[in-house]
Amino acid sequence: MTVNMTKGQAISLEKQGGGSLSQVRMGLGWQAAPRRGLFGKRTQEIDLDASAVLFADKQPVDVVFFRHLVSDDGSVKHTGDNLVGGAGQGGDDEAILVDLQRVPVHIDTIVFTVNSFTGQTFQEVQNAFCRIVDETNGQELARYTLDGGGNYTAQIMAKVHRVGSGWQMTALGNPANGRTFQDLMPAILPHL
Amino acid sequence: MTAELVRGQNHPLPDTRLEIRVSAGHPVVAGAALGDERGRVPGVEWIAHPVAPSLPGVDVPRQAGADQRLAVDLAAVPETVHRVSVLLALPVGAGGPTSFGKAAAPFVAVTGPDGTEIASYTITGLDSESAVVALELYRRQGAWKVRAMGQGYEGGLAALLGDQGLERPADLAASILAPTAAPTEAPAAAPTSAPATALAPTSESTPAVPGPAQTPGGPISYAHPRRRTVTPQPAPTPAPTPAPHPTQGQSAPTPVAGDAAGWSMDERLYNQVWGMFEDLARTAAAYRSACEFAESRLDRELDETLSDYRSRVSGANDAARSAARARHDELVERAREVLDRDLAQLAVESEVVEPALPPAYARWDNPAWHAYRPPAEEPMAVRLGDLHLPERTELRIPMLVRLPMERGLWVDSGRGRSEAAGLLDETELRRLALDSAVAHAARLLAVHPPGGFAVHVVDAAGAGAAALAPLVDTGVLAAPPARGAAGVTAVLDRLTERVDLLQMALRSGAADALPPGLDEARQLLIVHDFPHGFDDRAVTRLRYLADEGPGVGVHLLIVADREDAAEYGPVLDPLWRSLLRLTPVPDDHLADPWVGHAWSYEPPLLPPGSRILRQVLAQVAEARPAKRP
Numbered sequence: 162m163t164v165n166m167t168k169g170q171a172i173s174l175e176k177q178g179g180g181s182l183s184q185v186r187m188g189l190g191w192q193a194a195p196r197r198g199l200f201g202k203r204t205q206e207i208d209l210d211a212s213a214v215l216f217a218d219k220q221p222v223d224v225v226f227f228r229h230l231v232s233d234d235g236s237v238k239h240t241g242d243n244l245v246g247g248a249g250q251g252g253d254d255e256a257i258l259v260d261l262q263r264v265p266v267h268i269d270t271i272v273f274t275v276n277s278f279t280g281q282t283f284q285e286v287q288n289a290f291c292r293i294v295d296e297t298n299g300q301e302l303a304r305y306t307l308d309g310g311g312n313y314t315a316q317i318m319a320k321v322h323r324v325g326s327g328w329q330m331t332a333l334g335n336p337a338n339g340r341t342f343q344d345l346m347p348a349i350l351p352h353l
Numbered sequence: 354m355t356a357e358l359v360r361g362q363n364h365p366l367p368d369t370r371l372e373i374r375v376s377a378g379h380p381v382v383a384g385a386a387l388g389d390e391r392g393r394v395p396g397v398e399w400i401a402h403p404v405a406p407s408l409p410g411v412d413v414p415r416q417a418g419a420d421q422r423l424a425v426d427l428a429a430v431p432e433t434v435h436r437v438s439v440l441l442a443l444p445v446g447a448g449g450p451t452s453f454g455k456a457a458a459p460f461v462a463v464t465g466p467d468g469t470e471i472a473s474y475t476i477t478g479l480d481s482e483s484a485v486v487a488l489e490l491y492r493r494q495g496a497w498k499v500r501a502m503g504q505g506y507e508g509g510l511a512a513l514l515g516d517q518g519l520e521r522p523a524d525l526a527a528s529i530l531a532p533t534a535a536p537t538e539a540p541a542a543a544p545t546s547a548p549a550t551a552l553a554p555t556s557e558s559t560p561a562v563p564g565p566a567q568t569p570g571g572p573i574s575y576a577h578p579r580r581r582t583v584t585p586q587p588a589p590t591p592a593p594t595p596a597p598h599p600t601q602g603q604s605a606p607t608p609v610a611g612d613a614a615g616w617s618m619d620e621r622l623y624n625q626v627w628g629m630f631e632d633l634a635r636t637a638a639a640y641r642s643a644c645e646f647a648e649s650r651l652d653r654e655l656d657e658t659l660s661d662y663r664s665r666v667s668g669a670n671d672a673a674r675s676a677a678r679a680r681h682d683e684l685v686e687r688a689r690e691v692l693d694r695d696l697a698q699l700a701v702e703s704e705v706v707e708p709a710l711p712p713a714y715a716r717w718d719n720p721a722w723h724a725y726r727p728p729a730e731e732p733m734a735v736r737l738g739d740l741h742l743p744e745r746t747e748l749r750i751p752m753l754v755r756l757p758m759e760r761g762l763w764v765d766s767g768r769g770r771s772e773a774a775g776l777l778d779e780t781e782l783r784r785l786a787l788d789s790a791v792a793h794a795a796r797l798l799a800v801h802p803p804g805g806f807a808v809h810v811v812d813a814a815g816a817g818a819a820a821l822a823p824l825v826d827t828g829v830l831a832a833p834p835a836r837g838a839a840g841v842t843a844v845l846d847r848l849t850e851r852v853d854l855l856q857m858a859l860r861s862g863a864a865d866a867l868p869p870g871l872d873e874a875r876q877l878l879i880v881h882d883f884p885h886g887f888d889d890r891a892v893t894r895l896r897y898l899a900d901e902g903p904g905v906g907v908h909l910l911i912v913a914d915r916e917d918a919a920e921y922g923p924v925l926d927p928l929w930r931s932l933l934r935l936t937p938v939p940d941d942h943l944a945d946p947w948v949g950h951a952w953s954y955e956p957p958l959l960p961p962g963s964r965i966l967r968q969v970l971a972q973v974a975e976a977r978p979a980k981r982p
Binding site: 217218220222223231233234235236263265266267 | 631632635636638639640642643646647650684687688691947948
């Protein structure tokens, strides 16, 4: 079952059975659009990057991205940089796993972002999507289609934040521009 | 029609009432373990073995024997059971073979109630294993199937049971195997937690064992092979059915030794220890960053109250400050709770893992060292000490270093910065440094196969004679310690030549062109009292060995105080940096690869008054192949 979330929609990550969500995965998949003209078969390589920024009281305290694959506390893990995408043909090319039970107590928000490192806009990417999956049962909680997404190179996708003793996810889907997550910081802060 | 299975193959079972026949040609103990959905055996009461032969749906023989029959009624096993593993182990001290490799391959057949064979499996390819999971019956979409396993365990029944997820597998294994041995031998099997294989030679060599008591393959009752097949009596084991529920609750699963990925127990334990190391590093990082954050937020909020003039006057200031403090304390307390929870879990895991470690990974006070036998192959790693963090100093992680070592070792006999070193006088510290270097060298010698590791010693002034005695007296050294400048030069020349030769062969890809008589052992050079007795040429050679040696199996173990070599100036800095610094007293100078905490290193201590080091070295010396003429 796929839930196509709309902007600003919030989902509580409490399970029906009562226990709260323990593991989520942010997945990112894409394929480069083929070039027209001579050597038309050669596709341009596009490198999209998934990042997760950990906030405590609106201050960034840790970030997980392709140069820092595991947060210092071990709760957030990046599966590794994929430079070209497309391999999975619909599967996740990059993923970030979050063990919500292990997230340190002071961290109250985790923001997921997608950037185009090579600079192409989402118009040039095919079959690009990002999604949030409940890792315990494989159920997709949210999905965004990025391709044809206009003249943007980044998206602030969603945030997972503490509500009471559990976690809640809010879809943000905010387009932005930037090469890495650092460029997005000003755009992220209003969403906290 | 009989299906002859090969390892890993499965086969559907047409009937739920089965008989499993084992014929081994030598006495074996047969048992069955009932596992849940995840393959775990929830507890001891879920194992059918000669002492407790009946479980609902499963009956196993009461004695060891060359031919065994197990009766299984899969319709009668509890709902929670998803897997029935058929186990075979060699009885201890019955005079039979001590490993499956020394006897004919066991044959296992699954037959229906009318005796027709459904599937059979010959367990081939076993070698030094003394326990094996022969078959597995498992539920798949409501139906039962059989799979040929043939998973052997070198660590014997204890390792097998540990792998099934049981706690205290060694005790359980001993209790299962003990009655199968002659009764007089029971005390020999009782006290130690060493694996069954380690026990076997001991009980064999016990002269007090009366001959007639041993009845290898003794008379087995075939009178009622299918007794109670139809109506398994729940009376002896009323507990099992409610038992699994508490363990499946929200509480953390009980840790098990070897609970990590790997091809062998050695590798799994190694990975598990590293997993614990990483978990501890990260848990501490989470706690520290939460505390740091709480601290900085408190500072900020206190600053804010100070800068607000109105509240200063009105006295709301004090309230704001105490509120900020309360917020700080509350966050730190929550962080502490999480930390305590994680540390408790790691402590439980450590308690389980530590006794299960093989000698190469074990502390010197581990009974594994008393059961030491020179190994047939080298382990993945060796323990050079313990590591701990200030958050919980009693939780110690073994510091395992991969073999072959990539860098040399430097046991620092200088003061350094550590408090513990400051309390000792200089001679005492130097003595301790050499003692711990000798212990490291002894451990390296012991964990390599006989003849696979040669130790050279340079002790220019002869000042270390007393501390080196264990190595010298037992005769494990390649040559007596080199004395004086001439001795130093001779040893360094020999090793330099060796490294040069091997590097040349390695680089030109002509490893087979090496002289036939070349000794293939790894080499360790212990240098005591550096740079005493070293001239400039010798120092250069030592640096060459430190840089080029590890690639071709020539390692350094330098015992030195950096101050002594101060006159060389910065020239020797790269040498010190290239060596792994260890200390003879606890010192926090090691960083982990994940978050870079400062870990306190603790050298491995020999139990006071223990003779274990000499015992082990004597065995190493004895096992060493005779020198070529």
